[in-house]
Amino acid sequence: MKNKMFTLRDFIDIPGKNIYESADCFQKFIDQMDARKAYAFDITSTSAIGARMNIIDRYGGEVIKTTSFVTNNYLGMNKHPKVLKAAQKAIEKYGIGTCAAPPIGGYINIHSELEQKLAKLHGKEDAILYTSGYAANIGVYQLLLNKSDIAIVDMYVHASVYDGLGKTNIKIFKHNDMEYLGSVLKVVEGKYRNIAVIVDGVYSQDGDLPKLVETCDLAKKYGAFVFIDDAHGVGVFGKGGKGTADHFGVEDKIDLITGTFSKSMGTSGGYAAGAKQLIKYMRHYSRSNTFSASVSPPIVAAASKAIDLFTQEPHIIKTLWDNTRYLKKQLTKRGFDIGKSESPITPVMVRDDMKTMLIARKLLEKGIYVIPAIYPAVRLRDSRFRVNVTASHTKEDLDYFCEALSDVDKEFNFTVS
Ligand SMILES: Cc1ncc(COP(=O)(O)O)c(C=O)c1O
Structure with missing residues (x-):
């Protein structure tokens, strides 16, 4: 072990070590790098x-x-003068925070206006805000997919998707392998209450795209729903930055699109867009929305202005x-x-x-x-x-x-x- 080069894999769930001992062991990795x-x-x-x-x-x-080259601030919106001005005006009018969850008093008119803007952007009936893209994926999947359901996920979907799937069955398919996806769908057809295929709009480490047309066709053939995390697609792909689903012309075949304000919109926060009844259901039961203070007013105004800018300019x-x-x-x-x-x-x-x-x-x-x-x-x-x-x-x-x-x-x- 003396000359072993450690990787981050060496410090996960260390047998026989309690939390403090595990954390102390991890110092070896930092020491090795510092040396x-x-x-x-x-x-x-x-x-x-x-x-x-x-x-x-x-x-x-x-x-x-x-x-x-570290930031996902693709369009420079975090410093755009019009975005900053919108945020400042929102602070003056609404204050810096809401200090209440959306269903219990923390919901103001600009939340609703931004949700409608996002729904329109994605060609969906409604949308719901979350405090991050991470919270959006957690909130969506923890609510919608349970023991009687199965999520069929591309192996490279974002960590937040995996983290949201703790209550359901999961089958992981090889990245963009449509043949494999088809064979999995064939096996699970009719065996679960809900079958959901989940892909990213843009894969965040490799920067490649899903095979979205084929994915939607296969899902339809086998009666599965399609969910997409378009964190990196919005403001980048599609007409006027509408995202990856628009880029492939399949917006109407996607059941739910999740996204974030932390990339092309230059701020923080997240959302999900989909059918009216799904969003209404989520407003009451999606725990990372229902039990968390709503997105702060300057952030809402900034995201909203960023969308106006990239769609109109x-x-x-x-x-x-x-x-x-x-x-x-x-x-x-x-x-x-x-x-x-x-x-x-x-x-x-x-x-x-x-x-x-x-x-x-x-x-x-x-x-x-x-x-x-x-x-x-x-x-x-x-x-x-x-x-x-x-x-x-x-x-x-x-x-x-x-x-x-x-x-x-x-x-x-x-x-x-
Ligand atoms: C594909 C994808 N989904 C979700 C997220 C989480 O977004 P947020 O930073 O808003 O929590 C990220 C962020 O890195 C991401 O790359």
Whole structure:
């Protein structure tokens, strides 16, 4: 064990160790990374989170000015003057918080207006707000799927979907494998009260899309419902940023869309959109909505303004896509493996946890801030950087990033061609 290189997998549910002992053991992982100046998490920023960030160096204490690719703030909405103004006006009118759950007094007219806006955005009858995308998935799945039901989920759906499925039966299918999905649906047909197929609109580590048309066709054939978590699709895909279901032309075939304000809308909070009776049911029984204080007024106003902006000003999404295409082209030209990404989420594959952490450090020293995606976020042999392009990056930012990456590749050798 003396020279063992630890991974995060080594510290989960340690046999014979109580909670304090387990936590103490985990320190070994941090020590191992600190010894190489490579611990890349829990980094503190002294500026807004965006394309340019000032971060405090864990190993010297000084502030490093960086070009950053860590945020899902795809459209730069967290600093858009009109979004900030809307939030400020909401604070003046409604105060900073509601301090009450929606069904017991914490529901104001702008909550309802935002819900209607989201329903319209997704072509659904109604929508319900949650305090995060995570809470939305927990709230939806804990309520709707129980012991007599089964969830058939793509293996790469977000952790919050898995965490919401604790009360039901689960069958996981290989990523985007429609043949396998079909065979599972065939086996479970007629054996459960509800059969739900669950996919992400954009897969958050690989940046690829689901096979949504085929998924919907198969679900219909076998009498299953379709649920989609479109956290990364809204404001990015579809006409006017309506999301992945619109992109594939299958909005009417999706039973429930969950989403977040923490990506293209630049703030925080989440929602689910679907049929009127489902949403009404959720308002009373979806515990992360019913038993949690409602989304604060400035956040509601900010999300609402962000939607107005990206639906009405097409140049915002166009800039994101211009940058996305440019970066992918440059990285591919330089021989980096960017997987199957079809979205602004651009993985740069390294396939070795320690190497990924060491490269992140080297890049930081060059003024580039990227976060390594290592186990458990991805499988052990799939470690990579998850590079998020935004509309706020300039061509110079993207060129500088590519040059820095090529420079570091001379030492670490992770290009594939
Ligand atoms: C696919 C997906 N769903 C849900 C969430 C959770 O969203 P939030 O940050 O609003 O809790 C995330 C966030 O990382 C995500 O990537």
